[in-house]
Amino acid sequence: MGSGTFGIDPDTIESICSQIKEIKELGLEIGIVVGGGNIFRGLHASEKGMDRVTADNMGMLATVINSLAMMNTLEGMGIYTRVMSAVKIEAFAEPYIRRRAVRHMEKGRLVILAAGTGNPYFSTDTAASLRAMELGAELLIKATNVDGVYSADPRTHPDAEFYPRLTYMDVLTKELKVIDSTAISLLKDNEIPVRVIDLNKPGNLKRVVLGQQVGTLIS
Numbered sequence: 001m002g003s004g005t006f007g008i009d010p011d012t013i014e015s016i017c018s019q020i021k022e023i024k025e026l027g028l029e030i031g032i033v034v035g036g037g038n039i040f041r042g043l044h045a046s047e048k049g050m051d052r053v054t055a056d057n058m059g060m061l062a063t064v065i066n067s068l069a070m071m072n073t074l075e076g077m078g079i080y081t082r083v084m085s086a087v088k089i090e091a092f093a094e095p096y097i098r099r100r101a102v103r104h105m106e107k108g109r110l111v112i113l114a115a116g117t118g119n120p121y122f123s124t125d126t127a128a129s130l131r132a133m134e135l136g137a138e139l140l141i142k143a144t145n146v147d148g149v150y151s152a153d154p155r156t157h158p159d160a161e162f163y164p165r166l167t168y169m170d171v172l173t174k175e176l177k178v179i180d181s182t183a184i185s186l187l188k189d190n191e192i193p194v195r196v197i198d199l200n201k202p203g204n205l206k207r208v209v210l211g212q213q214v215g216t217l218i219s
Contacts, residue, residue, distance in 0.1 A: 001038040008038065008069050016143075017073040019205040020110070024079055026209060029105040031135050033113045033128040034070060036062025042120070056120035060087055063124070067114035068092060080109045086118030086127070098134045105135070125183035133190045140192055141208055142179060143199035148216035149178045166218045179218070193219035 002009025042059030046052040085093040116127040132140045150160040168188035197215035
């Protein structure tokens with residue numbers, strides 16, 4: 001959204017994709033799970049009376065829109081990209097098939113994973129955790145708009161404590177909202193570490209890949 005309240009800001013997409021290009025050029029195999037909250041949030045709509053399944057289906061479609069926007073920008077930067085959707089929408093995206101996604105990554109293509117898990121009631125965090133497990137990720141990076149995990153929202157609680165490192169159980173027992181409990185449980189069971197970073201700070205993705213201390217490490 002950039003500084004807006006809705007939709008897609010071209011400058012923000014450009015900034016995000018420039019960071020992705022930086023790490024792709026290091027030779028990494030990358031899969032990206034995209035959310036859709038800048039367009040439509042299923043959970044918020046259901047809280048206002050919309051049927052939850054319908055609302056979540058609409059949210060999945062919003063992630064496809066964002067994925068296509070990201071694909072367009074990345075390919076303009078010379079990055080070969082494939083959008084793969086968990087729901088069938090073959091006029092716009094390939095169906096998500098794990099072995100095909102792995103093959104694309106092995107061939108140097110960047111894979112954008114749209115439509116979450118393809119099921120209602122599951123968050124983007126859970127979709128990212130599931131895809132990380134399926135694709136054999138060494139690290140899951142949660143790129144957000146806060147520079148790590150705090151004891152409370154630092155924007156409304158200036159005295160909130162910053163956590164440079166947490167265990168999976170810390171996130172669950174402290175009821176930290178940075179990643180939902182289903183996602184954290186999946187990551188814990190499969191020992192996939194997570195780094196939570198601020199995507200708005202240029203160069204942060206590259207710093208993570210180069211092993212620098214950025215944001216919060218959950219492991």
